[in-house]
Amino acid sequence: MVGLAPRAGETPESLLAALRDLERKFGRGPKTILNAPRPLDLDLIAFGEEVRATRELVLPHPRAHLRRFILQPLSEIAPDLILPGSTCSVAQLLRDLPSDDGICKLD
Numbered sequence: 001m002v003g004l005a006p007r008a009g010e011t012p013e014s015l016l017a018a019l020r021d022l023e024r025k026f027g028r029g030p031k032t033i034l035n036a037p038r039p040l041d042l043d044l045i046a047f048g049e050e051v052r053a054t055r056e057l058v059l060p061h062p063r064a065h066l067r068r069f070i071l072q073p074l075s076e077i078a079p080d081l082i083l084p085g086s087t088c089s090v091a092q093l094l095r096d097l098p099s100d101d102g103i104c105k106l107d
Contacts (some may be wrong), residue, residue, distance in 0.1 A: 002077075
């Protein structure tokens with residue numbers, strides 16, 4: 001998980017294009033099977049207060065608030081972040097998830 005400060009003029013769409021280009025450079029090809037393993041998977045979870053719902057991009061990530069594997073590392077770098085459309089912080093969303101789903105942090 002990484003948090004970025006966007007460059008001047010950066011948009012969610014331009015950042016997504018850069019992320020996809022990086023994935024291709026690491027060998028990711030076109031999606032042929034849903035949830036198939038991939039060499040690199042970069043997701044744009046949020047971009048400030050921006051909200052999108054297009055074929056190419058949905059912001060904030062539509063299931064981020066339900067996924068421990070997103071919320072756990074996000075809470076380590078931005079526990080007070082409130083995703084657009086939510087009233088709870090990332091830390092609160094994480095606390096409200098059902099019991100552990102078998103994911104553990106490795107040192």
